[in-house]
Amino acid sequence: MDFEVRAARLWRTSILAGAAFGLGTIQGAVIPLPNGSFEAPATVFVNTHVDNWQKGPKPDWYVETDEYRWDQLTGVFKNPAPSAVDHLQNCDGAQALWLFAVPEVELSQDYLSQDWNDPSPTHAFDARFQVGKAYELTVGINGGGGGMQEGVTMEISLYYRNDDGEAKAVAATTISHSAETFPNHTWFTDFSARVGTVQPSDAWAGRHIGVRIRSTVPLESQGGYWDLDNVRVVETPETSLTLTSTLEGTDLRVGWLSTQGFEYQVEVSENLVSWTAYEAPLAGTGGPLFRLVAADQHPPAFVRVQATPAR
Template structure:
């Protein structure tokens, strides 16, 4: 928990950032500002549906995306070029038995389930015809937001074995340019999830809310899809499509005022976000022991909340985002 004091007031309005949380001392009124930008929502990912370059059948070239380096144990003489393990294909026409019904656009990507095969994109990505990074994907982790990566997948190509894994992740690069994963999810092949090869199934990875002291705060976002399969399960391929990235602004409490035993503040967050307001006279208690003052649907992005029973020497307030 981080506690910040307002030096302009002698006896104490304090803001405690636990999600976002206020402490009001009786008789004191103060104001607090939001830390950072307030915009959120969909984030553009270059070539998110693998529509470029356009192909009549297949291409091994990717615009905006970069292949992972060749696995040290990969023998191109025995198994063929590493570059063959990822590529772009054109969806079959409607009416075909293998037409993918929910393909976003006309093309998608394949990724073979062999160790360390992958695609990634970040600020420094160099694609097939770039001599230097284009910096087209210039998005940073911002304090006060969480990030959600979604991708459509089809598993099971070429008799893929059950439990074959694929990792989807969000990362940043450290000072020596190493990828550091912020959040990841592993998708494992199962016929229960992938019952056919004509429908992409969405999978999502989400970060926690970025804190100001997180090493990735202010760093460029990277996206990666990586085959983490072991050699004994290697084989088969995945289809990928419709990569989506979005940010969600964490609920924030602003502009506190206290009048005639009532405490009012503004709840700021994503429009449509449902939030539970909690209160306690002891900030060290676990959230389960805080009192619920009710739920609020933030219809516009900024909505007032009034606590009509705020006659306490001190009281903490916390906004908890509901699923």
């Protein structure tokens, strides 16, 4: 009994999970999104086709003319030369996308989407909402093209399909054009929509992820166009680690639940200022991990675990 009490005193009672207290960070992993930068099909000027992305159907109220076909309201274009006054300074790659500020104009991509030349879904975007993960959609956007009015809106969202195949938004962000928001028409500004940590009870848990970009302008305010680029989806494990600790003889057993694709480094400190790595990092398995920290090697100490994407 005395030995166990003495061993326990070697460890301070505060055991910190680095990510929970800002002592460490958990960085997200980018989910591959086909043609997220709108580089295909390649064009020397413009192309109304957009590979991998499905366009919204023409609504009954929209009357097509030879000059304004529904299919022409969105497409890809080559970034003008660096010497041009309308060169997009932070364009990712060589191309971007235009989307007219007309009601119901949209692009989407999910497991079942079909682009302009797909006879059936290619399932190229095969990612799901995983329990214990959070998700963030980010899109580079430039508003105000073509005399767009102040207050014209568009929306970016992450969605899933229910059993009836209906798209249901999980997170959405509305972007409203203003001179203050878009003071520079040659620069993309990032906007994001975020899904919190997925719970087992969530309707979207385990469902395929969908990405949607659409114009939400009312009919009376339509006009102008948006430029868009560099669509990204990032998956992040739960932002805090819950550590457990038990004594095994003179050693402290520190345990936590891990995530595949991440590695975990146990660190020790005597003063919460200077931290030292304890042994080699452990690879995440999707299950529990632990490390035994020897009391005879480390006097009274604090312990933390830092998670980073595996290299």
